Amino acid sequence: MSELVLHGYWRSGTSYRTRIALEIKGLAYRQAPVELRQGEQKSPEHLARNPQGLVPALETPDGVLTQSSAIIEWLDERYPDPPLLLGDAARRAAIRAMAMVVACDVHPLGNLRVLKYLRNDLQHEQEEIDRWSRHWISEGFAALEVLIGRHGGRFACGDTLTAADCHLVPQFYSAQRVKLDCSPWPKLVRAVENALAEPPVAAAHPDRQPDAD
Ligand SMILES: N[C@@H](CCC(=O)N[C@@H](CS)C(=O)NCC(=O)O)C(=O)O
Structure with a gap:
């Protein structure tokens, strides 16, 4: 069972961002789709993950993370190789x-x-x-x-x-x-x-x- 679960939507740009970072890091993750067209982002289950009612949310050993750019920085700090923020x-x-x-x-x-x-x-x-x-x-x-x-x-x-x-x-x-x-x-x-x-x-x-x- 993967310890990273991405709650996202295939066409969402912010989910796509997060997937790119996960893939570059070579991390195993499970996808748990949130169907935006059906309004699932506003369901009580999803609001418990992301109080903004938006995707993505990433379940991690450190808890549930939201905001794709913050997630990407967390991934970079937690799994530094290869780096996504590098140089001076x-x-x-x-x-x-x-x-x-x-x-x-x-x-x-x-x-x-x-x-x-x-x-x-x-x-x-x-x-x-x-x-x-x-x-x-x-x-x-x-x-x-x-x-x-x-x-x-x-x-x-x-x-x-x-x-x-x-x-x-x-x-x-x-x-x-x-x-x-x-x-x-x-x-x-x-x-x-x-x-x-x-x-x-x-x-x-x-x-x-x-x-x-
Ligand atoms: N700044 C947020 C934006 C998240 C966001 O806007 N997600 C969109 C999909 S790309 C969403 O969930 N939209 C659903 C809606 O507007 O109801 C992030 O980077 O995570």
Whole structure:
């Protein structure tokens, strides 16, 4: 029986982030799907794990953890090899900065509950909602293109996979879902393609998860 249990959803970007980190670390984990379309994230069982009613939540020997970026840092501290936050303080700050562009400034604007509010409460059409998503992803990707130009190598920050890639790859997946043309950001696209070609990143892809449609 695995000691790590990921409560997530195949298409959720934050679950995808967490899976990438788990796979890069080579850790065994069990997946316990939370069906977001059925509202299972608001069930009493899931709220007991994550009081925000969001995925992911990771059951660990240290207790249940929430917030994917915090989970990724916990994984890195608990299982340091291979490191996801590496190098000197400046390099680690660059990795965190890229991760935060996604985690703080892009992903929250495209989250399910935000899009539902736009659709159900503010009565926006689906095409307007997709434009909203494309707009905020574009802003983040334009900044990431510059940061990758500054710090990137084969991947988003250097030549090894880092927490920056854990965040970037799922955001790119979301960009594709809303049909965003990513050609204005060639360095970003190359970093994502290189990451996707790595077996641990490929294994974390939404389509390869047990609860995928
Ligand atoms: N900052 C949180 C965000 C978690 C989050 O927004 N999860 C989404 C899926 S990617 C969710 O559970 N959405 C359900 C909802 O909006 O009802 C994290 O990184 O864990």
